[in-house]
Amino acid sequence: MKILIVEDDIILGELLQECLQRLEHEWVRVCHTGVEACTVIDEEAFDCAFVDLRLPDTDGLRLLVSIKKKDPGLPVVMMSGYPTMDHTIDAMRKGASDFLTKPFTLQDVALTLQRVTKEKALLLQNLSLQLECQARKELEKVNRELESKISEQAKLFHISKEIDEIRSSEDLYPCIVQLASTLESVDKVSFFIVPQDKGSLLRMASCGWSPEESRPQRIMLDGDRMREVLGNGRSHVLIRTDEIQEGYAPVDPGMDRMLSCWPLRIRGEPFGILMAYHKADYGALSSGETRLFDFLIRKASLAVENMALYESLISNFYAILKSLVNALEAKDLYTGKHSERVTLYATEVARKLGCTGAQIESVQTIGYLHDIGKIGVQDSILNKPGSLTREEYEVVKKHPVIGESIVSELGLSPEERSIIRHHHERWDGGGYPDGLVAEGIPLLARIVSVVDAFDAMTSKRAYREAMSEEESIAELERNRGKQFDPSALDAFVELVKKNRARG
Ligand SMILES: [Fe+2]
Numbered sequence: 001m002k003i004l005i006v007e008d009d010i011i012l013g014e015l016l017q018e019c020l021q022r023l024e025h026e027w028v029r030v031c032h033t034g035v036e037a038c039t040v041i042d043e044e045a046f047d048c049a050f051v052d053l054r055l056p057d058t059d060g061l062r063l064l065v066s067i068k069k070k071d072p073g074l075p076v077v078m079m080s081g082y083p084t085m086d087h088t089i090d091a092m093r094k095g096a097s098d099f100l101t102k103p104f105t106l107q108d109v110a111l112t113l114q115r116v117t118k119e120k121a122l123l124l125q126n127l128s129l130q131l132e133c134q135a136r137k138e139l140e141k142v143n144r145e146l147e148s149k150i151s152e153q154a155k156l157f158h159i160s161k162e163i164d165e166i167r168s169s170e171d172l173y174p175c176i177v178q179l180a181s182t183l184e185s186v187d188k189v190s191f192f193i194v195p196q197d198k199g200s201l202l203r204m205a206s207c208g209w210s211p212e213e214s215r216p217q218r219i220m221l222d223g224d225r226m227r228e229v230l231g232n233g234r235s236h237v238l239i240r241t242d243e244i245q246e247g248y249a250p251v252d253p254g255m256d257r258m259l260s261c262w263p264l265r266i267r268g269e270p271f272g273i274l275m276a277y278h279k280a281d282y283g284a285l286s287s288g289e290t291r292l293f294d295f296l297i298r299k300a301s302l303a304v305e306n307m308a309l310y311e312s313l314i315s316n317f318y319a320i321l322k323s324l325v326n327a328l329e330a331k332d333l334y335t336g337k338h339s340e341r342v343t344l345y346a347t348e349v350a351r352k353l354g355c356t357g358a359q360i361e362s363v364q365t366i367g368y369l370h371d372i373g374k375i376g377v378q379d380s381i382l383n384k385p386g387s388l389t390r391e392e393y394e395v396v397k398k399h400p401v402i403g404e405s406i407v408s409e410l411g412l413s414p415e416e417r418s419i420i421r422h423h424h425e426r427w428d429g430g431g432y433p434d435g436l437v438a439e440g441i442p443l444l445a446r447i448v449s450v451v452d453a454f455d456a457m458t459s460k461r462a463y464r465e466a467m468s469e470e471e472s473i474a475e476l477e478r479n480r481g482k483q484f485d486p487s488a489l490d491a492f493v494e495l496v497k498k499n500r501a502r503g
Contacts (some may be wrong), residue, residue, distance in 0.1 A: 001025050001027070001047040001048055001113070001117070002025075002027040002028075002029075002044070002045065002046045002047050002048075003020055003025050003027065003028045003029070003046060003047065003048050003049070003050070004028075004029050004031065004037065004040065004041070004046045004048070004049040004050070005017060005020075005028065005029070005030045005031070005049075005050045006031045006032075006033075006034065006036075006037040006049065006050065006051045006052060006055065006060075006063065007030065007031075007032065007050070007052045007079070008032050008033065008052060008054070008055050008056050009052070010032065012102070013030040013032065014030070016030075016050060016109070017030050019106050019109050020109065020113075022106065023106070023109065023110055023113065025113075029044070029046075032056075033055060033056055033057045033058075034055050034057050034058035034060075034062070034063040034066075035057055035058075037049075037051070037063060037067070038063070038066055038067075038070075041067060041070050041071065041074075042070065045071070046071075046074060047074075047075075047120070048074070048075050048076075048077065048113065048116050048117075048120075049067060049074060049075070049076045049077070050076075050077045050079055050100070051063055051064060051067070051076055051077070051078055051079065052078075052079050052080070053078055053079065053080035053083070053087060053091075054080070060078060060079075060080075061078075061087075061090060061091060061094060064076050064078065064091060064094050064095065064096055065094055065095075068094065068095040072095075073120070073123060073124065073127065075097040075098075075116040075119060075120050075123075076095065076096050076097060077096070077097055077098045077099070077100050077112055077116060078091045078096045078098070078099050078100070079099075079100045079101075079102060079104075080099070080101065080102065081101070081102040081103075083099055083101055097115070097116050097119050097120075098112050098115055098116060100112055148288065152288050152291070152292065155182075155183075155292055156292065156295055158179075159179050159292070159295060159296050159299060160295075160299060162175055162179060163175065163176075163179075163296075163299045163300060163303050164303075166303055166307075167307075168307065169304065169307055172300065172303055172304065172307070173191045173204040173205035174205045174207070176191050176205070176274060176296065176300050177189040177190060177191050177205045177206060177207040177208075177274070178207050179296055180207070180274060180276055180293065180296060181207040181208045181276075183276075183289050183292060183293070184289065185278055185279055185285055185286065185289055186260075186276040186277060186278055186279065186285075187208050187277060187279050188206070188207070188208040188209050188213075188276070188277040189206065189207050189208055189274065189275065189276045189277070190203055190205065190206040190207075190209075190215065190274075190275050191203070191204050191205045191206075191272055191273070191274050191275075192204065192219070192272055192273045192275065193271070193272050194230065194270045194271060194272055194273060198226060198230065198270070199220070200218045200219060200220045201218065201219050201220075201221065201273060202217065202218055203215065203216070203217050203218070203219070204272070208277075219244055220244070221239075221243065221244060222243060225237075225239060225243055229261045229263055229273060230263055230270040230273075235262065235290070235293075235294050235297070236260045236261060236262045236263075236290075236293065237260070237261050238258050238259070238260050238261075238284070239258070239259050239260075239261060240257075240258060240259070241257055241258075241259065241277075244259075257277055257278060257280060258277075258278045259275050259276065259277055259278070260275075260276050260278065260285060260293070261273050261274070261275050262274040262275075262276070262293055262297050263297075264297050264300055264301050264304070265301060266301060266304055266305050266308070267305070271301070271304060272304075274293075274296075274297060274300075276293075314410060314411075317409075317410060318365065318369075318410075321369055321372055321406070321407070322368060322369075324372065324375055325339050325368060325369060325371070325372055328371070328374055328375060328382075331379060331382070331383060338371070338455055338456075338459065339367070339368045339369070339370065339371060340368065341451075341455050342367055342368075342370065342448060342451050342452050342455050343363065343364060343367035343368045345451040345454070345455070345492065345495070346363050346367045346444075346447050346448050346451045347360060347363050347364050347367065348495050349447045349450070349451065349488060349491045349492050349495060350363045350444065350447055352491040352494070352495060353443070353447070353487065353488065353491050355443070355444075359415065359443075359444060362413070362415060362416045362419070362444060363419065363444055363447070363448070365416070366407075366412065366416045366419045366420065366444075367419060367448060369403065369407060369419075369420060370403070370419055370420055370423050370448050370452065371399060371403065372403040372406050372407065372420065373398070373399035373400055373401065373402035373403025373404070373405075373406065373420065374396075374399045374402075374403075375402070375406070376398065376399065376402035376406075377395055377396055377398070377399055377402075378395070381395055381396060382396075397424070397432050397433065398433075400420060400421045400422065400423065400424055400432070400433050401421065401433050403420040403421070404417055404420050404421040407420060414442075415442055415443075415444055416444075418441075418442035418444060418445045419442075419444050419445050419448050421433065421434075421445070422434065422436060422441055422442055422445035422449075423445050423448040423449050423452055424449065425441040425445060425446075425449065426449075426482070426483045426484075427441070427446070427481060427482060427483060427484055427485050427486075428481075428482050428483070430483075431449075431483075438485075439485075441485070443485075443488070446484070446485035446488045447485075447488045447491075447492075449483075449484065449485075449488075450476065450484050450485070450488050450489050450492045451492060453476065453483070453484070454472050454473075454476060454492065454496075457471070457472040457475060457476075458472050469496060469500065473493055473496060476489055476492075476493065477489070477493070
């Protein structure tokens with residue numbers, strides 16, 4: 001062992017050194033002052049120190065404290081010729097390992113060293129366990145942080161994915177409230193649109209509310225609060241239930257709950273507010289949940305902006321296509337407004353046949369464009385006063401395919417595209433462009449086919465007079481199950497008859 005002796009009595013110091021060397025501890029260093037001992041400890045590592053309680057330049061207990069600061073694991077044995085109980089207790093409190101009373105024998109020194117060695121081994125073991133324990137705690141903490149980050153990233157990904165899949169604003173609002181209600185600290189969520197006058201808020205979607213709970217369609221906020229919530233400065237504002245007029249409140253009597261209001265802005269202008277009730281035992285939101293809400297709101301804002309942009313582009317495109325149809329029909333003195341009439345009647349037939357809302361909407365939008373492909377057919381053929389040659393007819397037959405390619409960038413559904421491509425198919429398979437048969441022809445195309453034929457027959461042409469409604473219907477009936485779908489035809493004929501009866 002490497003041992004340090006701090007003893008001002010030179011003879012005693014040498015005697016102890018000799019004792020220790022006899023016990024086969026070759027490396028024994030003797031210092032006579034506290035200052036010298038501190039310097040030596042800074043330079044060398046020892047396994048044990050013997051320190052006299054009284055030193056010329058310092059108190060032995062002070063030196064003990066200094067040694068323990070420098071090397072907490074170094075066992076220190078205090079030595080004194082006149083130890084008192086107070087000295088002994090004080091020394092032990094300050095970290096001394098043992099107390100040796102002068103004069104001592106070789107055996108006393110040997111026993112003390114044995115105890116100190118054992119104590120040091122235990123101390124080292126204890127220290128090692130403490131370090132291991134601390135390391136484990138650190139690891140557990142890092143793991144918890146990592147798990148929380150992974151969970152947050154997964155939630156961010158989920159929010160992002162869900163909103164990216166939304167295609168219309170009607171689906172977006174329920175999606176926002178549903179996503180917000182999955183966050184841990186909130187349970188009832190609603191989304192409101194901010195009208196132009198900013199006087200009240202209009203509820204668009206809610207999640208987590210029971211039927212008994214008060215949820216009016218319109219709510220009011222105090223003017224100052226409204227300005228605060230809609231202001232540009234903060235991501236969200238906390239308000240109390242009683243600050244909302246019109247009793248927008250959950251049923252939990254006696255519970256003073258908080259709401260967080262998250263404004264959704266489009267290009268800096270307030271567009272809507274997401275209101276989330278905090279669960280009864282949750283006060284403020286955690287920083288992690290605040291980040292998730294912020295992300296959800298930012299993502300929803302972008303989605304609304306993109307949808308508005310897309311819808312505006314599409315509606316502009318429709319407007320252009322409609323003007324083209326109008327221009328096309330304006331050239332024909334006889335069939336003007338053909339597409340408008342076909343759309344009106346086809347919509348009625350679709351309703352009568354029990355089509356879905358989406359199908360009816362498709363007929364209303366795309367019915368108008370069913371002949372858009374005629375843009376690609378020469379005017380000389382379209383407006384030819386007499387009957388067409390075989391070659392000319394082949395050119396006209398291309399208009400459904402040309403029409404479909406014109407609208408190919410509009411993102412139409414297959415059923416919508418079918419109105420343009422297949423409105424000249426025949427029930428018996430003899431139509432064009434694909435020769436589809438019976439129910440192989442999409443329903444909306446079968447409906448437009450009947451109405452289109454009827455409108456053509458009842459319109460005057462350069463080479464013939466307009467047929468009467470009775471004659472036209474008779475002609476349609478003759479082609480029932482040949483050219484036309486019987487059920488679409490029956491529905492249409494019934495409609496025409498009803499309209500005529502009404503006068
Ligand atoms: Fe056509």
